[in-house]
Amino acid sequence: MKLKQFQNLLEKEEVDQTILFSSDSNITYFTQVKPSQAILVINPKEAHFHLSKLDQSPQKRGISVEELKKDWKKDLSNEKVRRIGVNEEKLTYHKYQELKKIFPRAELVNISDQLKQLRSQKTTEEIKKITAACNLTSKAFQALIENYSLKKFKTEAEVAFFLERYIRKTGAELAFPTIVSSSKNSSIPHHKTSSAKLSKGFIQLDFGACYQNYCADMSRVLYLGKITKGEKENYELLLQTQIDTIHQVPKEEYYFSLEKYARNSLGKYSSYFIHSLGHGVGIDIHEQPSFNEDEKQKISNNQVFTIEPGIYFPNKYGLRIEDTLLYDKKIKLLTKSPKNLIRLK
Template sequence: MDRLDRVAAWLKENNHSFAFIHSTPNVFYLSGFYTDPHERLLGMFVFPEKEPFLVCPGMEESQARDAGWKFEIIGYSDSDNPWELIQEAINKRGIKETSSVAIEKELLSYERAEQLMKLFPGLRFASVEDKLNQMRLIKDSKELEMMKEAAKLADFGVETGVKALYEGCTEMEVLAKIEYELKKKGVREMSFSTMVLFGEKAGQPHGNPGDRKLKRGDLVLFDLGVVLNGYTSDITRTFAYKEANNKQKEIYETVLKAQLASLEKCKEGTRLGDLDKTARDIISDGGYGDYFPHRIGHGIGIDVHEFPSMSQNNNGTLQKGMTFTIEPGIYVPEIGGVRIEDEIVITDSGYKTLTSYPKELQIIG
């Protein structure tokens, strides 16, 4: 059963008249068509027993066909009202009234919800997110191959960043070098805003690169990833420039110990929250519990942050084919921070890391 058939079967089982799915990642997952329509409407309408249709800007209709969409496409111009065209397509399928429509509740704007309610006054909304999250949770072999290639490019990005370091360079200069070399390899888009942070700025978990110049004794944190064929990657590595003091070494070894211990727990059936607890206990025992402010990781795939959240409160269990990150960190003001992050896939024998850049402490320069 393909992905659309699984959604249609779920709609029938739960007595929903249809699903309206409009987010770029979910449309891509179900159709193979990846586009950012900006403010314009992109949407997929899936029915329990009728043929689905896709609505998108007319100038992108050929791209949807090229991506493999075999069903009706409603391509509209900027002067059209796409909701009138949508109503015609729904009427053509013999749907005159409905009481329940499945939508992406967390993502649908109120304006578009109103447009749906105009089509069917009095309808109720149900959430399709849980179903799509569960479907996207387990990656198939094709998805994993794309993620492996994206991870290799993330490794290359870190390698490029290390080679670009010299005393007096700025964070933005190194960032520009990383992204330039990745674009030469065909990468059009990064997974998120690349982080290159020096010294005390590495102590900001989500710091902003700027004109901070590299100095002897600085910690250097790289956090980056790419989008390749619709799938993302994510890696973090931390280095010391020219020298590392005892405190920096202690922080680094504590984070590495926490990450390795959490990785050892990565196998089918493990409670997700135990991955966080394992790393958090080690960091707390090392005296740095107050300096580990975020969860151990997040799901990754089409979105760089997707289901599930790898927090200590998550009672779900690991399943074969799940992909996620393991990324403990310690961030101490004035000293800096260390984060070590890898992408993981659960396998028959335990786990495999998709990112592979070495993670023992390296003193560069």
């Protein structure tokens, strides 16, 4: 159990307790709920969840649930505490000041890296949920293709609405706001889906379902109208790069090495690849592992991540093909939608 593993880590590093606040997704990681207002206190022996009466109570062993009171500071106060673990990446300055007042003699210790490392290794249950999210994502894409001619979509927003509605009808949530970008808009990797009309050329899709708090991430490309030879060649180059890079995963030791491999595969177009090759996926759509060379993270078993090379030609078009993968001694593709370029009329 990851909670016990984290508690053992606290004991080893002589941290008396860790305090996490509502906006921190690590609360969801340990409790499996997304609270509106909550404080999670974990020490080497116990875990106390101070939760608003408006929120659903978790059913997790090893976590006691208490009502979050207006005077919660008194409940947390403990003169014996000397070292407090905090997640600096999510701790606001205001909350930092409050903790210093509650524990004037205590040292605040940043445990962000330990939490990231813990979450990068997925459990069997986590993998099941991510797989379910990926299956829903793939089904939504298939439904879009089957209904495209019937629905006669006219705008980016209409396509996005169809995908999002399909996902929500299953009871799942969205992993992130759906990106649909047509023609020149696709040259912007994080284009904000708009009421822009679908026009001749590439249509970039980037979307994902969130099943029981766990995310999926997939990008596919459609083409509206008659494709040119150059456009077809660029798509085929990118697709082959993505496929080859996925096959390269078991042969590499570090994530940044995969990115170097992908950039080399793109050759003269590597300068048009303007973002990272991928990222970890879990409760957050972007989490560990990282492909950043400075971090030099090793490829390890039970890690879930994306491979998403892209090339973007300013004011012309952009292409990105993305899959969510599981590595466990070998690669397992979790997003299974076809990647051949689908041409629309």
